[in-house]
Every structure is written in C-alpha cells, then in structure tokens.
Amino acid sequence: MYKISEHKLLAPCIYGMKVYAPRVARAAQPGQFVIVRVGENGERIPLTICDYDREAGTITLVVQIIGASSRKICALKDGDSFTDFVGPLGHPSEFIYESEEKLRSTSRLFVAGGVGAAPVYPQVKWLQERGIQTDVIIGGKTKDYILLASEMRKLGARVHIATDDGSEGFNGLVTGLLEKLVEEGHHFDQVIAIGPMIMMKFVALTTKKYGIPTIASLNSLMVDGTGMCGACRVTVGGQTRFTCVDGPEFDAHQVDFDGAMRRSAMYREMEKKKDCQCMEKLSQESK
Amino acid sequence: MAVKIPRVYPQEQDPKVRSTNFEEVCYGFTSEEAILEASRCLDCKNPRCVQACPVNVQIPAFIRELKKGDVEAAAAVIARDSALPAICGRVCPQETQCEGSCVLGIKGEAVSIGKLERYTADTMRAMGKKVKVEVQPSNGHKVAVIGSGPAGLACAGELATRGYTVKIFEALHTAGGVLSYGIPEFRLPKEKVVVAEIQNVKDLGVEIETNVIVGRTVTIDSLMEEDGYEAVFVGSGAGLPNFMGIEGENLNGVVSANEFLTRANLMHAYQSDADTPIYVGHRVVVVGGGNVAMDAARTAKRLGADVTVVYRRTEKELPARVEEVHHAMEEGINFSFLTNPTAIHGDEKGFVTSITCVKMELGEPDEGGRRRPMVIEGSQHDIDADVVIMSLGTSPNPLIKMTTPGLETGRRGTLTATADGATTREGVFAGGDAVTGAATVILAMGAGRRAAAAIDAYIQEKNK
Numbered sequence: 001m002y003k004i005s006e007h008k009l010l011a012p013c014i015y016g017m018k019v020y021a022p023r024v025a026r027a028a029q030p031g032q033f034v035i036v037r038v039g040e041n042g043e044r045i046p047l048t049i050c051d052y053d054r055e056a057g058t059i060t061l062v063v064q065i066i067g068a069s070s071r072k073i074c075a076l077k078d079g080d081s082f083t084d085f086v087g088p089l090g091h092p093s094e095f096i097y098e099s100e101e102k103l104r105s106t107s108r109l110f111v112a113g114g115v116g117a118a119p120v121y122p123q124v125k126w127l128q129e130r131g132i133q134t135d136v137i138i139g140g141k142t143k144d145y146i147l148l149a150s151e152m153r154k155l156g157a158r159v160h161i162a163t164d165d166g167s168e169g170f171n172g173l174v175t176g177l178l179e180k181l182v183e184e185g186h187h188f189d190q191v192i193a194i195g196p197m198i199m200m201k202f203v204a205l206t207t208k209k210y211g212i213p214t215i216a217s218l219n220s221l222m223v224d225g226t227g228m229c230g231a232c233r234v235t236v237g238g239q240t241r242f243t244c245v246d247g248p249e250f251d252a253h254q255v256d257f258d259g260a261m262r263r264s265a266m267y268r269e270m271e272k273k274k275d276c277q278c279m280e281k282l283s284q285e286s287k
Numbered sequence: 288m289a290v291k292i293p294r295v296y297p298q299e300q301d302p303k304v305r306s307t308n309f310e311e312v313c314y315g316f317t318s319e320e321a322i323l324e325a326s327r328c329l330d331c332k333n334p335r336c337v338q339a340c341p342v343n344v345q346i347p348a349f350i351r352e353l354k355k356g357d358v359e360a361a362a363a364v365i366a367r368d369s370a371l372p373a374i375c376g377r378v379c380p381q382e383t384q385c386e387g388s389c390v391l392g393i394k395g396e397a398v399s400i401g402k403l404e405r406y407t408a409d410t411m412r413a414m415g416k417k418v419k420v421e422v423q424p425s426n427g428h429k430v431a432v433i434g435s436g437p438a439g440l441a442c443a444g445e446l447a448t449r450g451y452t453v454k455i456f457e458a459l460h461t462a463g464g465v466l467s468y469g470i471p472e473f474r475l476p477k478e479k480v481v482v483a484e485i486q487n488v489k490d491l492g493v494e495i496e497t498n499v500i501v502g503r504t505v506t507i508d509s510l511m512e513e514d515g516y517e518a519v520f521v522g523s524g525a526g527l528p529n530f531m532g533i534e535g536e537n538l539n540g541v542v543s544a545n546e547f548l549t550r551a552n553l554m555h556a557y558q559s560d561a562d563t564p565i566y567v568g569h570r571v572v573v574v575g576g577g578n579v580a581m582d583a584a585r586t587a588k589r590l591g592a593d594v595t596v597v598y599r600r601t602e603k604e605l606p607a608r609v610e611e612v613h614h615a616m617e618e619g620i621n622f623s624f625l626t627n628p629t630a631i632h633g634d635e636k637g638f639v640t641s642i643t644c645v646k647m648e649l650g651e652p653d654e655g656g657r658r659r660p661m662v663i664e665g666s667q668h669d670i671d672a673d674v675v676i677m678s679l680g681t682s683p684n685p686l687i688k689m690t691t692p693g694l695e696t697g698r699r700g701t702l703t704a705t706a707d708g709a710t711t712r713e714g715v716f717a718g719g720d721a722v723t724g725a726a727t728v729i730l731a732m733g734a735g736r737r738a739a740a741a742i743d744a745y746i747q748e749k750n751k
C-alpha cells in the first residue's frame with residue numbers, strides 16, 4: 001500500500017512523486033489534501049494533492065523540503081512506501097458544485113506561489129477539461145522554481161509567469177503581475193490564491209483594492225486532519241474555523257493572515273532542531 | 288460471624304516518582320490481594336452491581352471464581368459480556384456504576400470490582416492465555432463499523448460472535464479511538480493493554496482498516512450500495528473541541544486538551560524520538576474539570592511543567608472521577624477553584640504570557656440543578672502562563688451527517704438514535720459519543736453492544 005513511483009526532483013529542494021492509494025484516488029476532488037506519515041515515529045503531515053488518476057489508483061504529490069518530516073519524505077525512493085496515507089481531506093473547491101452556466105460565465109484567475117502550483121493544477125485541469133478557460137499566474141524565486149507551467153499550458157490555460165529575479169516572465173512578485181494584468185484591462189470575477197501565507201495575504205490585499213472576490217487555500221498546522229484536535233484553527237471573519245473540516249478554502253478577504261502566520265510559527269524552533277538531527281541521520285545512512 | 292475484612296487497595300507508584308514518568312500509576316492486585324478482596328463479595332442473590340454495569344458483566348459470578356483462585360474461569364465469565372476487561376477495569380467510573388451500588392458500600396466500602404476485573408484480564412495476559420469465545424459460523428452478512436473506539440470495538444466484537452463478517456473503518460493511523468489518542472499511557476498502557484485487547488476483538492474475526500475517513504474516503508452510501516454492507520454502525524466519537532471564545536485564544540501556546548493529548552499519546556510526542564513536536568512550556572494552565580482535563584494536566588506535569596487547573600465551580604462539582612482528582616493532587620497539580628478565564632495575553636511574537644481570570648461564586652441552581660457560577664465583581668487577576676490547555680468538551684463532527692442523506696441530528700448536533708441505536712436512516716445505527724456527546728468508555732461500549740443486537744435483529748428480519 002501507498003507505494004511510491006516516479007519520484008523525481010522538480011526544482012531545488014522540491015520533489016514530485018506518485019503514490020498508490022486507490023481509495024484516495026477514487027474519491028479525490030480539486031481543492032482537497034491528504035495527510036501522510038513516514039515511519040512509526042512519523043509526524044502526520046498535510047500535503048496538497050497535485051493530481052489523481054482514478055484508473056491507476058495513484059495520487060501525485062509535490063513536496064518541498066521545509067523541515068525534518070518533508071526531508072524524510074523527499075529522501076524516499078521509488079518502491080518505498082508511506083507508512084500512512086489518508087484522504088482526501090477538506091472540502092472540494094466550491095466551483096465543482098456550480099452550474100455549467102455559472103462556471104462558463106465566471107472568469108477565474110489562479111495565483112500560485114512556489115509549490116502552490118501543485119494544488120492549483122487539479123483545479124485548472126478540472127475546469128479546462130470542461131472547456132472553461134482559466135488564467136494562471138505562477139510565481140517563484142527564479143525560473144527554476146516555476147512549477148507545472150508547461151503542464152498547465154498543455155491543458156489550455158493562459159499561463160503568466162512572475163519571477164523575483166526576472167529570469168523568466170514578469171520581473172517581480174505575483175501581486176505585481178496581478179496588478180499589471182488588471183491595469184491592462186483583464187477582467188476577473190474571481191481570484192484563487194494558493195501559496196505561502198504571506199503571498200496569499202498580499203494577493204488578498206491587492207484583490208480587495210479591485211473588489212475581486214478571492215479564495216485562499218490555507219495550509220495550517222494539523223495533527224489529525226479530521227476535526228478532532230483544533231490545531232488547524234484560523235480566524236475567518238472574526239470567527240474561529242477549523243481548516244481541516246471547514247476549509248481548506250476560505251474567503252481570503254475575511255482571513256486573519258497575520259494570526260495564521262503567527263500560528264504557523266508555533267513549533268518553528270523545535271522543527272529546526274529536529275531537522276538538523278534528521279539531516280545528520282540521513283547523511284549517516286547514505287554513507 | 289466472620290471478621291470484617293477492610294477493602295484491599297493495590298500498591299501505587301509513589302506520586303513523586305510517577306509525576307516524572309509515564310509508567311502506570313496503579314500496579315494492580317497481587318494474587319493474594321485479589322483473593323482476599325474477592326472474599327469480601329457477599330455474592331448477593333439479586334446483584335445490584337450487575338444492573339448498574341452498562342454491559343451487565345456477571346460480577347458475583349466472576350468474583351466467585353476468583354475466590355477459588357480460578358482466574359481462567361473468571362475471565363470466561365467476563366468475556367461473555369465484555370471484550371475489553373483490562374481497559375474497563377482501569378477507566379470505568381466504577382464508583383458510580385457497579386461499585387456505586389454494591390451493598391457493602393452502604394455501611395462501609397464497596398468491593399473493588401474494577402481492580403478485580405483488571406486483575407483477571409492482566410493475569411490472563413501475563414499467563415499468555417486467552418478466553419475461547421464461541422463464535423457462530425459465518426452467516427454471510429456484512430456489517431461496516433465506523434470508528435475503532437470503545438463503541439465500534441464492542442459492536443464489532445458482538446456482531447462477529449453472532450456470525451457476521453465485520454469490518455471497522457478507522458480514520459486515524461492507529462486503532463482504538465480515544466483509548467489510543469486520548470487516555471494517557473500512565474492510566475491506560477497502550478502496548479500492554481489497548482493493543483492486546485484490540486487483538487482479542489480481531490481474533491473474533493473482525494477486520495480493521497485504518498486511514499479511511501467515512502464521509503471523505505468512502506461514504507455510508509458507497510459502503511451500502513457498492514460494497515455490499517447491509518448495515519452500518521456509526522461510532523465516530525465526540526468531535527471538535529470547544530473553545531471559550533475569549534480574547535487571545537488563538538495565540539501560540541493555547542491548545543485544546545484533545546490536541547495536547549493526541550500529540551502526547553497517539554503521536555508519542557512525550558518520547559524524544561518522535562517526530563511530532565509538543566509545546567509544554569514551564570507554566571501550564573488547564574481550563575476545565577473533567578477527566579480529560581485531569582489527563583492533560585497530569586501529562587503536562589510529567590513533561591516537566593508546573594500545572595494549575597482552573598475550574599469555575601468548586602471541588603465538589605468537578606466532573607472528573609474522584610480517583611483521578613486525588614491522583615492529580617498527589618502528583619502536585621495545583622487547583623484554582625471558582626476561577627474562570629476571561630482573556631489570554633501574548634508577547635509580540637504571539638506566544639502566551641499570561642491569562643486573566645475572575646473569581647466566581649455559586650448562585651442559584653440552574654435548570655439542571657447545578658448551582659450557577661457567577662462572577663465576583665472586581666476579582667480580576669492575572670496568572671502567569673506559557674501554555675493554556677482548553678478542556679471544555681466537544682461539539683459533534685458534522686462530516687458523517689453532511690455526507691449521509693437521511694441521517695438526522697438533534698438540537699446539539701449529535702446523531703439522533705433510539706436506545707437500540709437505530710438512526711433515522713434505515714440500516715444505519717449509531718452509538719457512543721457520536722450520539723450522546725462526550726461520555727464514558729463503558730457507556731459507549733454498552734451502546735455498541737446494544738446496537739449489535741439491534742443490527743442482528745434488523746438483518747434477520749430483512750432476510751426472512
């Protein structure tokens with residue numbers, strides 16, 4: 001179960017892989033995520049779903065090394081397995097319930113930052129496969145960090161690239177490119193932002209200025225992911241909500257991003273220590 | 288007349304020592320102690336203890352065997368009604384159930400029924416022996432059980448003995464529900480007791496599939512329509528933790544008791560080689576007075592913190608078991624009664640630094656007959672704290688209701704079900720915390736067992 005294949009490096013410190021999990025693949029919808037665990041002492045880690053193949057029974061993941069647990073995941077090889085793999089979790093993207101007419105009459109812009117391109121992909125795919133035109137901004141530090149651009153182009157999406165150093169596309173942040181597109185006269189009825197909290201915060205501020213309804217997909221800290229612990233709580237519109245059962249998508253203009261970012265930092269110091277230990281262990285093992 | 292023997296108490300780990308480790312608090316009876324304690328049972332003609340047991344264990348009958356020193360026979364008696372005796376012997380609130388109605392308790396002290404039950408189960412395991420439970424030959428009918436906590440295990444075990452093919456679907460990566468994620472090791476050892484008793488249920492033929500969230504991975508509809516399950520039992524547990532809605536509740540360092548305990552128990556964060564972090568701090572304030580609050584407080588203490596429980600009523604009203612409160616006090620947990628938090632404060636990085644509380648007094652009784660706590664004007668004061676653990680009960684998880692047409696919930700969001708567990712949807716039964724809201728392990732087991740009988744009757748009737 002949960003066997004890994006096609007494990008490959010996509011960008012510096014970012015890996016893609018397929019995982020055999022037929023039940024999850026059968027039920028997965030755009031917008032949902034999974035929780036995985038590696039090893040008997042492993043942590044439960046939420047990861048976004050990048051793609052699913054119901055026939056082959058596989059889920060595609062994109063993982064960036066940000067700490068000990070993601071480092072462990074990325075150190076796995078083809079033929080290895082996850083200890084646990086559960087999902088799909090969270091609500092699917094709201095648009096999958098919309099009428100054909102509503103879908104066609106809404107112009108959507110996705111804004112993906114870094115590995116945020118991974119969860120954007122199945123949403124764009126779902127829409128494009130139904131003949132609905134989408135626009136996607138993909139942002140990254142340099143052109144090496146731009147993920148899934150050609151794949152999304154292949155689906156027929158209009159892809160706009162922004163890099164911090166100008167090595168590809170727009171020279172600047174995704175918010176700058178977003179402003180540029182709007183100023184140039186592009187009209188968007190809805191923006192869907194997925195990426196680092198800080199990016200989603202500024203996308204929300206930008207779209208608020210233009211009055212464009214915006215959805216953000218939050219990557220809160222989680223433990224169970226089933227609505228039992230409350231670790232994933234965020235303040236939305238002044239109310240406490242649980243990302244794993246009420247989200248992960250929320251109205252970006254209502255989300256308290258500063259609070260959410262603070263909460264994400266809760267275990268950072270401990271994580272750093274764990275990561276150093278993990279690196280040592282991995283390097284010993286490889287010797 | 289025989290000399291009156293006083294109730295026998297088993298040895299316990301010294302409070303000073305045990306508050307620094309996760310070993311079990313109570314050592315349990317030695318065989319001499321067990322036989323002596325068993326000899327106190329009057330073997331009543333009309334045993335009130337059996338009536339008071341939610342699963343009606345034949346108490347005088349198993350104690351009779353213990354008097355003779357026949358542990359195997361005692362275990363066989365218990366096994367007729369309970370598949371989880373080592374668990375129940377440890378975590379049941381016997382003082383309000385079997386022991387609470389023991390005749391000896393009227394004038395003196397009740398028979399230590401819980402500890403005898405535990406002794407029986409522990410001794411069997413130590414001898415490497417298992418009770419042979421009679422399992423009916425397969426009747427070809429399939430039943431799905433959602434959740435591998437006490438309700439689900441009891442229901443599945445009972446159905447398996449009646450000849451059903453039973454599969455339990457568990458959302459987490461480990462079976463056991465609250466027995467695994469909630470109740471700490473020092474009160475309920477995981478490997479020795481929980482894993483072993485779950486194995487007993489599996490030995491009856493029950494299959495457990497972990498990592499399946501019913502409502503997401505599969506649905507009740509798909510189980511019944513595509514996978515051929517004729518009935519489903521929902522024992523999905525209590526749900527989302529409640530918070531107070533006060534200022535500062537989302538600061539770093541404020542966690543629900545469920546989160547704190549899950550990190551410690553399920554994810555083993557109390558062991559240094561676990562990947563899951565746990566933030567313990569130096570001064571922990573636990574808000575609430577139930578068993579879960581005691582578990583969280585005692586876990587935090589063992590992880591090295593100075594712990595204070597704040598509760599808005601008095602010691603008398605604490606909903607936790609007396610034994611747990613007593614153990615907590617022995618271990619050096621501070622209690623601040625008639626105290627209620629009103630705000631939590633943090634530093635510039637968002638980490639908790641203190642908590643503001645007010646003093647309360649008890650006013651007129653409310654509808655439930657409990658005296659209502661009221662704020663004393665001008666009693667506001669600050670307590671230093673870096674971790675605040677909220678233990679305020681839970682609200683039902685909406686997932687199964689949301690994804691199952693025809694399944695209705697009551698006013699408080701718990702599933703509507705009859706005493707036998709029948710829900711508003713044909714073929715779907717429910718029991719345990721999912722129906723009652725947070726309650727006890729044994730009540731959940733009782734509900735699971737009753738539902739098993741109802742499911743049996745339902746399927747027999749349907750296939751007539």
Ligand code: FES
Pocket residue numbers: 221222223224225226227228229230231232233242243244245
């Ligand atoms: S992760 Fe535990 S409730 Fe959401």
